[in-house]
Amino acid sequence: MDDSLNRRDWLRTLGASGLAAGLGAWHAGHAAAQESGFQSSVIDQHEVQPNRACPSLTDGKVIQPRRELPVVHQTDVLVVGGGPAGVCAAIAARRAGVDVTLVERYGHFGGLWSGGLVLVILGHIVKGGKQVCQGIGEEMMRRLDKLDGAIIDRRPGANPTVDAEAVKYLMVEMIEEVQAKVFLHCWGVDAIVNGNTVHGAVFESKSGRQAILAKTVVDATGDGDLFAAAGAEYERRSHNIGLVSRIGNLDRVDRARAEGSPKPRNLGGRTPVPGVNWVNMHGPEVDGLDVETLTRLELNHRKFIWKNMQKVRRTPGYEKVYLMETAPQLGVRITRVLNGLQRVTLDDLKAATTFADVIGVGGASNGQHGEWQIPYGALVPEKTDNLLAAGRCISAEIRMADLVRLIPNCFVTGHAAGVAAAVAVADGCRPRDVDVKKVQRVLQEQEAYLG
Amino acid sequence: MAGTPSKRRRLARRLIRVLVFVAAVLVLLPQAESWQLAVVVPAASPLVAVASVLATRTLPWTACLGLAVGAIGLLRRRWFCRWACPVGLLADGATRIGLRLGRRCPHTPPLGQWIALAIIGGACLGYPVLLWLDPLALFSGPFSLLDAAPAKAAWWSAAAIAAVLLLGTLWPGSWCLRVCPLGATQDLLHRFCRWLRRTSARSAARPVSRQVDRGLPRRLVLGTLIGIGWAAAVRAVHARAAPCLRPPGALDETQFVGLCIRCGNCLRACPAEIIEPDRGQQGLAGLLAPVVEFREDYCREDCTRCAEACPSGALTPFGLEDKARVAIGLARVDMDVCLLGEARECSACRNYCPYEAIAYVWDEVQYTLTPRVNAERCPGCGACEVACPTTPTKAIRVHPC
Numbered sequence: 001m002d003d004s005l006n007r008r009d010w011l012r013t014l015g016a017s018g019l020a021a022g023l024g025a026w027h028a029g030h031a032a033a034q035e036s037g038f039q040s041s042v043i044d045q046h047e048v049q050p051n052r053a054c055p056s057l058t059d060g061k062v063i064q065p066r067r068e069l070p071v072v073h074q075t076d077v078l079v080v081g082g083g084p085a086g087v088c089a090a091i092a093a094r095r096a097g098v099d100v101t102l103v104e105r106y107g108h109f110g111g112l113w114s115g116g117l118v119l120v121i122l123g124h125i126v127k128g129g130k131q132v133c134q135g136i137g138e139e140m141m142r143r144l145d146k147l148d149g150a151i152i153d154r155r156p157g158a159n160p161t162v163d164a165e166a167v168k169y170l171m172v173e174m175i176e177e178v179q180a181k182v183f184l185h186c187w188g189v190d191a192i193v194n195g196n197t198v199h200g201a202v203f204e205s206k207s208g209r210q211a212i213l214a215k216t217v218v219d220a221t222g223d224g225d226l227f228a229a230a231g232a233e234y235e236r237r238s239h240n241i242g243l244v245s246r247i248g249n250l251d252r253v254d255r256a257r258a259e260g261s262p263k264p265r266n267l268g269g270r271t272p273v274p275g276v277n278w279v280n281m282h283g284p285e286v287d288g289l290d291v292e293t294l295t296r297l298e299l300n301h302r303k304f305i306w307k308n309m310q311k312v313r314r315t316p317g318y319e320k321v322y323l324m325e326t327a328p329q330l331g332v333r334i335t336r337v338l339n340g341l342q343r344v345t346l347d348d349l350k351a352a353t354t355f356a357d358v359i360g361v362g363g364a365s366n367g368q369h370g371e372w373q374i375p376y377g378a379l380v381p382e383k384t385d386n387l388l389a390a391g392r393c394i395s396a397e398i399r400m401a402d403l404v405r406l407i408p409n410c411f412v413t414g415h416a417a418g419v420a421a422a423v424a425v426a427d428g429c430r431p432r433d434v435d436v437k438k439v440q441r442v443l444q445e446q447e448a449y450l451g
Numbered sequence: 452m453a454g455t456p457s458k459r460r461r462l463a464r465r466l467i468r469v470l471v472f473v474a475a476v477l478v479l480l481p482q483a484e485s486w487q488l489a490v491v492v493p494a495a496s497p498l499v500a501v502a503s504v505l506a507t508r509t510l511p512w513t514a515c516l517g518l519a520v521g522a523i524g525l526l527r528r529r530w531f532c533r534w535a536c537p538v539g540l541l542a543d544g545a546t547r548i549g550l551r552l553g554r555r556c557p558h559t560p561p562l563g564q565w566i567a568l569a570i571i572g573g574a575c576l577g578y579p580v581l582l583w584l585d586p587l588a589l590f591s592g593p594f595s596l597l598d599a600a601p602a603k604a605a606w607w608s609a610a611a612i613a614a615v616l617l618l619g620t621l622w623p624g625s626w627c628l629r630v631c632p633l634g635a636t637q638d639l640l641h642r643f644c645r646w647l648r649r650t651s652a653r654s655a656a657r658p659v660s661r662q663v664d665r666g667l668p669r670r671l672v673l674g675t676l677i678g679i680g681w682a683a684a685v686r687a688v689h690a691r692a693a694p695c696l697r698p699p700g701a702l703d704e705t706q707f708v709g710l711c712i713r714c715g716n717c718l719r720a721c722p723a724e725i726i727e728p729d730r731g732q733q734g735l736a737g738l739l740a741p742v743v744e745f746r747e748d749y750c751r752e753d754c755t756r757c758a759e760a761c762p763s764g765a766l767t768p769f770g771l772e773d774k775a776r777v778a779i780g781l782a783r784v785d786m787d788v789c790l791l792g793e794a795r796e797c798s799a800c801r802n803y804c805p806y807e808a809i810a811y812v813w814d815e816v817q818y819t820l821t822p823r824v825n826a827e828r829c830p831g832c833g834a835c836e837v838a839c840p841t842t843p844t845k846a847i848r849v850h851p852c
Contacts, residue, residue, distance in 0.1 A: 122796060240813060240820060242794075266794045280794045282820035284813040304818050346802065365796055366840040399802040 069202060069211045075101035075181065076425040077418070078214030080188040080201055083111020084407050085391030085414030086220030087171050088136045092418030093218075094178035096442050098425045100418075101181040101212060103188055103203060106328070109171035111222065113407050114164040117244040117327035119271055119278045121160045123406030125367040129157030132361040132371055135448035137411025143170055149272045157367065163272040183212075188221060191230035191387070198230050198386040216421040216431060217387045220414055223289065224336035224393035232338060232381035237398060239333040241288055242281030243301035246324040247309065251275035258317025267312070267321075276324060281305075281331065288332035298330055333392075334405055340395025341432065342377025344404060354451060357436040359416035359443065361451050362409045365402075372403070373451055376436050379417050385430045390417035412448070419443050464534060472537040479594040479719075486720035486760050489591070493714040494762035495535070496587045497521025498567060498636045503764040505574035506710045507702070513762050521640060528641040532627060532634050538586035538615060539634075542626045545619030556622040556629075563628075563635030565674050570632060572678020577702075578709030580681045582763070583739070586633050588712035589615065592739070595715035595728065605715060605728060607739050642667060682709065685736060694851035695733050696743040696831070698726050699750060699777040700758035700766040711765040713739040717757035723748035725833065726757060743779055745833030745849060750779060752805040752832065775806055780831030780849040782809070782824045789846035791820050800835035800847045809835060822847065 053067035077093040079086045082104030090102040112118050121141065124133035131138070141160065144151040150166030153159065175182060183203065190202035192211060200213040219226035224234055250267065251274055268279030283301065286293045309323040342355075344362075355375035362372045378395040379388045389395070390413045392405035403409060420439045424431045427438075440450055478488045490513055493499055500517025504510055520531055532539045566581050573580040582588070592608025618626045627634050646667065686705050694704050698717050701707045718726035718741050725748055728739045741757075743750065752774060758766040769777050782800075790797040791811070800822055801809045808828035811820050824847075831849040839845040 240811065265792075268794075280796065281818075282791065282794055282811075282813065284815070285811065300815075308818070368799070368838070368840045402796070402798040402802060 069209055071213055072207075072210045073101055073181065073183075074213045075099050076215050077101070077218065077421040078103065078201060078212055078216070079218045079220055079418070080226050081105075081111065081220035081222060081391070082109040082171070082182075082184075083220060083222060083391060083410065084113050084137075085222075085410040085417070086111070086218070087175065088411050088414030089218045089220055089390050089418030089421070090180045091136055091174055091178050092415045092443075092446060093422040094180045094418075095446060096419050096422030096426070098422040099181075100178070100422075101183065101214065102175065103183045103186045103201070103212070105185070105187040107184050108168040109175065110164070110167045112329055112331065113162070114167040114171075115327065115329040116331050117164055117246060117278055117325075117329075118280075118331065118407065119161050119164060120269060121162065121407055122365040123363045123403065124159075124408035125157060125363050126361075126369060126371045127367055129367055130371075131156070132363045132449055133408035133411055135412070135415045135443065135446055137408050137415065138447070140167075140170060140174070140411070143174070152270065152272050159366075161269060161271050161278070166272070188225055189229070191217070191226050193230050193384075196231070196383050196385050198226075198384060201226060201229075215386065215425045218390050218414075218417045218421050219387060219393065220390045220417070222335075222392050223332070224338055224389065227338055227381055227384060227387055227389055227393070228336055230381075230384045230387055232384040232387065234336045234338050234393075235398075236287070236289065236336055237334050237401065238285050238287050239335075239401070240282045240285045241294075241297050241333065242283040242331045243298070243305065244281055244327040244331055245279050245305050246271070246276055247279055247312075248273075248276045248322050248324040249320040250277050252320045254317040254319075256317070258315070261316045264312045264315050264318060283331070288335040294330060294332075301330075302326060334401045336393055337398075337401065338378075338389045338393055338395045339382050340378045340389065341380045341382060342375045342395065344372070344374055344378050344394070344396035344400045346397065346399040348372065349400070349403075358450050359420070359436075359439060359448075360409075360412035361449055362403055362412065363406070365406060369403075371451060374409075374413060374416070376416070376420065376434075376439065379413060379420065380432050385432065386424075388417045388421055388431050390414040415446070415448055416443060419446065419448075467534055468536075468540050471535045472540050475537045475590065479591055481594060481598045481719040486716070486756055489716050489719065490760050490762050491516065492537075492762075493585070493587045493591050493712055493716065495520050495531075496585050496633055496762075497524060497531075497640075498570060498585050498633050499582065499588065499712055499763050501636075502570055502574040502579035502582050503710065503762075505571065506577045506579055506706060507764040507767075509764065511764055511768070514764070521636070524637040524640050525644045529634060529637045531637060532631075536586060536633070538590050538612070538631075539627055541612070541616060542619040542631075545616040546623040546627075549620040549623035552620070554621060554623055556625045559622075559625060559629045561635060561638075561670075562630050563632050564639060564670060565677070566630075566632040567635045567639060568671060568674025569678035569681060572675035572680075573682035573709060574678070575675075576679055576682035576686065577706040578682035578685055580678055580685065580709065581632070582710065583713045584632050585712055586615075586631055588714045591714035591716060593715075595718055598719050598724070607728070608713060608715065639671075685709070688736075693733070695729075695737075696780050696849060696851055698741055698743055698757040698766055699755075699774070699779050699830070700761075700769050702765060702767065707765050708733070708737045708740050710763050711740045712763045714762060715741075716760040716762060717741050717766060720756040720760035722754060722756065723751055725750060743833070743849075745836040747837065749833035749837045750830075775828070775830055778830045778852055779833070780851045781826055782829050782831060782833075782835050782847050783850050784822045784824065784847045785844070786821060786846075788841050788844050789822065790841065791822065792846075794820075797840060799838040799840055803834045803838035804829075805832065805834055806830065 053065045055062045055064045076098040077100045079090045079102045090100050094100040151160050151162045186203040186205040188201050189204045192200040198217050202211050268277035349372040355373050357376040358373040359376045360374045391410040396404040419442045423439050424434045475492050494513035494516045497517045497520050500514040503514045570579045589611050595605035726741045729737045729742045758768045786792040806828045808825045812823045833849050835847045839847045
């Protein structure tokens with residue numbers, strides 16, 4: 001009996017919805033929803049729009065028609081990319097007194113530092129252990145010190161390791177503190193360009209394709225997506241791409257049992273979470289801009305990491321070690337590199353060249369080099385205006401790529417790009433015409449180290 | 452009145468000797484640009500020249516200088532000793548002190564002639580034994596102490612010069628007349644010349660000189676044979692010695708150790724200061740010969756100085772265009788030490804290699820990234836070894852070929 005009643009109820013519901021569909025009117029549907037008590041779940045109902053400007057298949061080719069994009073926001077400085085460079089740029093520009101908007105493709109800040117699980121801070125020191133990464137980068141490390149379980153090995157000459165969640169939290173705190181406008185889940189896909197002049201960027205998100213207008217844009221995408229879209233010249237490079245992971249229970253390894261067997265290779269380095277290590281990975285040297293390559297690597301790396309962990313767990317004494325997580329972000333090391341007004345070179349590093357337009361000093365992974373200065377010109381595209389590069393994609397020769405891409409050096413170039421963009425906006429000039437002395441002064445006020 | 456010209460001549464000779472001495476010192480001082488001139492001092496020795504020509508079977512321009520000095524010696528007996536030799540000047544001073552102290556030189560066999568002959572004999576086998584006893588080589592060696600990064604082992608060369616002076620003081624005149632192989636070479640040359648002249652005109656022979664010369668052919672043969680035997684023995688023994696890193700252009704290990712006169716020119720000429728005197732790591736045979744150590748710097752891709760500064764041909768000079776092909780050794784990676792072995796971030800060796808000889812190879816099965824050295828391209832310049840951040844052992848090191 002219950003069964004038949006239920007069926008009747010179900011049929012009645014079906015009839016009601018069939019009636020609603022038959023009416024076809026939005027108002028009627030709305031009313032039906034109201035009646036059914038599900039009002040809060042319906043925001044909008046779309047009719048078929050005859051003038052929707054979606055791509056069409058014309059003569060076997062997919063054609064994207066011309067269309068107007070909604071401008072969702074206007075800002076002074078637009079920072080695209082919320083990794084170490086982008087976040088530093090946004091904070092620096094905001095502190096320099098201009099309106100800032102930060103756009104990030106994922107749901108959190110930190111880029112490869114947090115999302116890529118590259119948890120060690122390599123490259124903030126030079127020979128002799130002196131820390132050259134100051135300013136906002138150092139402020140972050142200092143603030144991580146104050147958080148519980150956020151950073152370890154914070155001592156002179158050492159490479160600290162952070163907790164990814166602490167980084168994500170801290171960056172939210174700092175971005176909210178400076179009151180920068182933020183768009184998350186937004187993928188910067190195009191630049192708005194007239195001639196050589198950039199006026200903002202276009203984003204793809206769940207809200208569709210939208211535009212943000214800006215006086216100056218900082219490309220902190222890492223891949224140089226914005227300068228490439230804006231038509232700036234760049235070099236496209238391959239590098240090995242891996243996938244970082246975290247493994248747990250290393251504090252529960254049975255030493256006595258493990259004694260006799262060879263220690264599994266590459267168990268990574270410790271993190272602030274007890275018993276948890278982060279495990280770095282290399283990979284084939286490939287083009288990190290090719291989506292098929294990225295797909296293949298994701299698949300292969302995941303298979304390897306899982307199988308390798310099974311092998312570790314079969315090692316006597318290591319049975320309790322487990323795979324905690326793989327990084328949400330694939331470890332792309334380098335892709336596009338800007339052709340800037342100046343170029344960071346290994347010869348300059350060796351010769352310890354000083355630049356009149358220095359905007360930061362770089363360090364080395366293990367402090368094996370002296371101080372190397374980064375000139376402002378390395379952030380400025382040769383021809384494109386109103387755009388600055390920050391992070392791993394700044395103008396640097398290939399031998400310097402592995403130093404430039406280090407997280408602390410991204411803090412440094414991000415900080416400088418943010419200040420320079422703010423000064424350009426405040427002075428109403430193009431970034432290439434900016435008064436570098438003024439940029440240096442503001443950077444020093446913000447406790448950056450310039451040599 | 453007859454004494455005046457000879458007195459004047461003596462004065463002039465003394466003046467010239469002092470001038471030559473000062474010039475030699477100035478040239479050997481390790482200044483930035485004098486390395487090209489420094490080669491002149493040891494190269495002026497006819498003994499070094501003859502040994503070099505015999506051992507390498509080539510005729511470098513440096514040898515021409517020594518041969519010219521030797522040619523004059525054919526006509527004028529020991530003219531180099533009397534007019535130019537800087538060690539001679541020092542030894543004369545020691546002799547004078549010794550004489551004043553009342554020391555006298557006992558009768559000693561002509562050791563120098565035996566040494567010189569052994570050198571020539573050895574050179575025929577490519578291993579001129581005891582060539583380092585050449586006074587100009589001994590004189591050059593201690594200047595390495597004045598180098599920007601003084602080579603500690605250069606104290607040995609300083610000790611050798613001190614020994615010469617001590618010898619001169621204890622037995623006045625013994626070094627120059629009895630021990631010095633360069634002086635003895637000149638004696639031999641002169642006597643040989645006289646003997647030639649006499650055999651061509653047999654009539655005018657004096658009994659006294661015939662008596663002196665009677666021992667000469669025997670000494671010539673025996674001395675040379677001693678040298679050949681010695682060289683053969685060393686070659687047999689040294690062949691088993693572990694090879695080590697020599698400056699670029701070095702001859703094969705045994706020949707190099709023999710022909711190198713330990714003058715220190717190469718290590719003073721090296722702008723990177725990577726050449727050091729061997730402190731006996733390679734056994735006694737290699738003592739003070741230059742070895743390459745990559746501590747702070749590497750063998751620069753734009754430099755050919757050491758080979759150009761070599762007076763004896765132990766280092767074969769080469770052009771800059773051949774630099775990439777003149778090997779010191781070959782870089783080799785120890786994956787137990789390499790940061791990539793632990794999947795850590797590093798690309799120092801690849802980035803610093805001036806010859807693009809290092810590639811990182813990904814193994815799809817093992818999932819490892821390994822530096823691979825291209826032996827065709829790697830001349831063992833050591834740039835990778837210097838750049839390698841691992842301590843205390845470097846993961847990438849240059850090994851002898």
